[in-house]
Amino acid sequence: MTTLQPRPPYSDAELAQLYPRQLHLQQVQILLRHGERTPVNARFANAGLPAFWPYCSAVRRLRSVVLGPSGPGAESVSASDGTFSELQWRRRLETFGASDAAIPASGPSNELDSICDLGMLTDRGRETTYALGSRLRKLYVDHLGFLPASIKDADFLYLRATPIPRALESMQQAFLGLYPPHTRDADFPPLTIVSRSPADETLFPNDSNCRRFAALSRAFAQRAANRWNDTDDMAYLTKKLGKWMPTDNPRVAVDSRPRLSGIMDTVNSTLAHGPATRLPKEFYDPKARSIMETIAVDEWFTGYKESQEYRALGIGALMGDVVARMVSTAERNVPPPDAEFSNKNNGDDDAAAFRFGLSGCHDTTLAGILASLGAFGNDAWPPFTSHIAIELFRSNDDSATGTAKTSSSLFSSLWPSSKPAPIGRKPTPDLTPREKESLQGYFVRLRYNDSPVVIPGCKTPGNHLDGDESFCTLAAFKAIVDKFTPLDWKRQCHTNVKGPAFPEKPEPAGY
Known part of the structure; x- marks a missing residue:
């Protein structure tokens, strides 16, 4: 009901029954x-x-796409002539404290980093x-x-x-x-x-x-x-x-x-x-x-x-x-899989052709x-x-x-x-x-x-x-x-x- 316990891998006999030879996936x-x-x-x-849980290490390793100037000395940027790069950052949460004062959100052992948001x-x-x-x-x-x-x-x-x-x-x-x-x-x-x-x-x-x-x-x-x-x-x-x-x-x-x-x-x-x-x-x-x-x-x-x-x-x-x-x-009428796989859809432009x-x-x-x-x-x-x-x-x-x-x-x-x-x-x-x-x-x-x-x-x-x-x-x-x-x-x-x-x-x- 909470964490899934996966079943063991299929045996050869189970695979033969689940994927019979007369059918092609x-x-x-x-x-x-x-x-x-x-x-x-x-x-x-x-x-x-605790309201805040310290189980989200990803928030210490975030990256965002940012637009910068194309060269030194530029005073403005535009998507047509600028340069996109990554900005690395980490996120910390704030919450309400006494008298509505903003305080850092912390975990059960006063952790400040890796704090999860709700959901x-x-x-x-x-x-x-x-x-x-x-x-x-x-x-x-x-x-x-x-x-x-x-x-x-x-x-x-x-x-x-x-x-x-x-x-x-x-x-x-x-x-x-x-x-x-x-x-x-x-x-x-x-x-x-x-x-x-x-x-x-x-x-x-x-x-x-x-x-x-x-x-x-x-x-x-x-x-x-x-x-x-x-x-x-x-x-x-x-x-x-x-x-x-x-x-x-x-x-x-x-x-x-x-x-x-x-x-x-x-x-x-x-x-x-x-x-x-x-x-x-x-x-x-x-x-x-x-x-x-x-x-x-x-x-x-x-x-x-x-x-x-x-x-x-x-x-x-x-x-x-x-x-x-x-x-x-x-x-x-897609044929059965060939020995050599092709990533392309044989020229078919249909968006559903995957x-x-x-x-x-x-x-x-x-x-x-x-x-x-x-x-x-x-x-x-x-x-x-x-x-x-x-x-x-x-x-x-x-x-x-x-x-x-x-x-x-x-x-x-x-x-x-x-x-x-x-x-x-x-x-x-x-x-x-x-x-x-x-x-x-x-x-x-x-x-x-x-x-x-x-x-x-x-x-x-x-x-x-x-x-x-x-x-x-x-x-x-x-x-x-x-x-x-x-x-x-x-x-x-x-x-x-x-x-x-x-x-x-x-x-x-x-x-």
Whole structure:
């Protein structure tokens, strides 16, 4: 629930089962939760927990790009004739002291340097996300030969992160583990990392910029409060932790101050770090932690399981992007990997034409995806540095789909030879026969923290690889995701804001 304990590396037998010979890996998209961090809010000072933690050595080694004059004696600078260089600096935090006087923020042993800000990726978080990148290299480079051992550029990669620094830094650490410096050419060009403005961000459930989703989130949170606040489980939490809650309202509740999910956040953050930043032992009571997690999962993620609108506004835009990239690869009919890897996309200018994606995101991203696909169940809250690997495979055996693959030569005789418009996010019911044919022979498999995921709608005969339900046909996977992919996310975010929050009839996820 806090720090991920990775499973041992796959054995040869496991690799043979996970990556059968009749399937060729074509594309991988990794979505990773950031590594260990400090709490997003300072809580429980009355329990002896320091507000500032000394676990962020990176703030002693910061660099910024600065623009200077092109030569000595220049009185002004401009980007056209100036010179860019790096300014090295270290950051120290200030906080309020007595009578609002500014004082240095210090750690539990009066440390002034390496002090973390709230919600900041810590040294431990950097270590675990680097280790994730190393595990990805072991699998996709060393074992499978899917990625090259050394690279001249990163044109085959899609690197992205949310606007929150810990997500970007975690993705960068994972990239470093995947391709350490000695595996990159001396003249390796700067990485291209994609980001979006907060108003356009869909790499996490964006309730700050999607009013309708915010309304739905509040409604499901209130339902969780109504469901859990007066239970014996919540009474147990109050008995254990109430002495550290505000004196005017010492009761623990879904909507208490701090909220139950906030209490859990602080517990998880402290467990991931050293003894100098620990809470009293009652916070780590196994039964109390189990109750907190069960209730928090219900509050935050049940909406994805029950409401198609919740899925669409919370995670549907991201999953629409994920599927569109896989469909683009299938449409180009990419051949199995050659012995000699090429970093280039064979002249294809399609922005989606990449081989491996690495996106830094959050716990709500991963759980939102799994719950929207009907594959989360009552799982634990995603630990730090959790990840989902979304893998696209191409079959070299037409019978593997359970249906006969239509000859491409037949379709080429029925349609003009000019390049058709890409499918993109075109809904499955609107696909032409030729477009449907282009998806045949492709399979999608999700692995969550290295364990295969089975999606309910993929269990139907004909929707999966014969003998393995975790390999969903691309056509079936797209059809499932299409049902909660918004047609106009921004418009839908500002439509029907005050409408009913709960669906009139069940809308189960994963079908």
